[in-house]
Amino acid sequence: MRILPYLIRAMVGAIAFTCGDMYAAFNERGVMVGFQGGFRRGSCSFRRNEEQRDRLTDFNARLSEKAKEYFPKAMGVDFPKTIDEFTGIENCELNTYWCNFNFVAAEYQQQGISTAMTELAYQKAKPHGWIMALATTHVRNVAIYCRLGFELMGYRNMASPFVDWPAWIYMRKP
Template identity: 35%
Template sequence: MSLVLMRTDLAVISICGGNRDLIGPMGCGMILATTLGGEIYAATVESGEIVGFAVWMPPGQDLLSIPEQWKLGWDDFWSKLSEEGKDWFTNMYSKEVTEFMNGIFGPTGKWDSWYLNLLMVHPKYQCQGIATKIVDMVHKKASPQGSMMAVSTSHPRNVPIYEALGFELWGNKIIPSPWGDWPCYVFMQDTRKVL
């Protein structure tokens, strides 16, 4: 499912150094890293097929922030990434996106929030409330502490989707990449508000 939804995403292509064959290892590395400190939510149909999922990091956790997370699959992805891809990810992507998000959230805002790293629903099952149910589950966990929920996306088609899920657009910026510049939209949701 993730390959279908990511193959044309310029942010994903850029993170993979322009090599679409690395999208699967990149996605697996992110999902496996989430098993250390994060939470994964899956939606299934009667047959047991996963038709949607979300990867969240709760307050106090950040995806790929510790070596143990990298060892679960990101190291494998990284070893296959071109030198140009590694250089761009380390020197451009990490710097640009971190500075942009810190300008919106403050230096600890992402760390202090429930951060949604991936949310995907198979195209065949979209518009059936799957994403809403997943976001609502995390909202219920986050609201007793008054935690914020945050997400970013690189595709304009996702902006109205996240707004419909109760997120507010807080900013956007174009991220330069040798494989095509792409927009980064950043959203927040105040869990003290009732959905």
């Protein structure tokens, strides 16, 4: 958890500066209370683009040796393979409108913020006939994504030498 901010910075940087879409929600004082980001279909992801992988340097430098062995295979091979398997879409992260983030601060949840951001992304994907897809690793999000119009495609407990982590895979068709 202590190095998670470095991973998030790398991913947000990839979305913001390279090939993605970002949506943000702010409260009345101008403080960001929600954020959603994703890659448009056919754009890019970390496992396919050298520039994207370079953004992970700061994160990778903070990994233990054991994690340096685990992370590339888990996130670059095993997890994408799981996504592809459940959605039935080869290279799903590349061939869908892949949503990487959907965060809303706890005190602003259940106020329609996530719905509004997801609809903005969906309205961008829908005219092109792009399927939206995403994964979540937290059980509280399972019902939320179903309410947002996504279909649960599958669940897998991803093995790790540290702590196993759950992955729910979703799709929303145009």
